[in-house]
Amino acid sequence: MGVPFFEYLEGRCYACKHCKCNLASAGELMSRQFHSKHGRAYLFNAAVNLATGPREERMMTTGLHVVCDVYCSKCMWPVGWKYELAYEKSQKYKEGKVILERACVVDITVTEDGEEEEEGGETESDEY
Template identity: 35%
Template sequence: MAGVILPRFYGCYNCRKRVALHDDIVNKDFVAGYRKRAYLFSHVMNVEAGNKTDRRLLSGVHMVADVHCGDCGVVLGWRYEKVYQEAQKYKESKTVLAKYKIVKLDYW
């Protein structure tokens, strides 16, 4: 089927549940933990957010919530619940998923 572009999904590394769409990546230059690459997504799916808490990240203090796989429960990243700095506001309500915690799914 030439010309048809199928959506590309990322899945939970543990159970392969679909958690995000490749097209929803806003920024690929995020860092999770110690020098681990992470992606910022405008939208994620099949995940559950934990308690909101203020946390110091590389870019300052933000209110974030850990994001768990809705199926197996492993922590995949975090969501920016509230961003205090004006310049960082674009992150608000977006989700960071650690690259090593998600896998590209070659089916859909």
């Protein structure tokens, strides 16, 4: 097995709370209005540096979906899930999207010199 490859993001992004590995760019954030078993969760159009678990049908508050849990590919910490299939027509927009649980990620900004600065708490102006 070779050396693992990790994608590094620029600017504001979300990273694994455990190891600070970059997971999703703030520009890919679609919604902050999701909930998980650990509280608030964010829906992203795309994410990087994730390993996926097996696909399974799971009953969610919005109906039955086929999902797979996602893990930080650096430390294998569980960080959320990915929607593979939505049965309800109104939920099809979620297919291929990733949920990152707020309890599992930190909001950071990567500066031009590659340093990471952790963002403060959320404010109302952060809401999308």
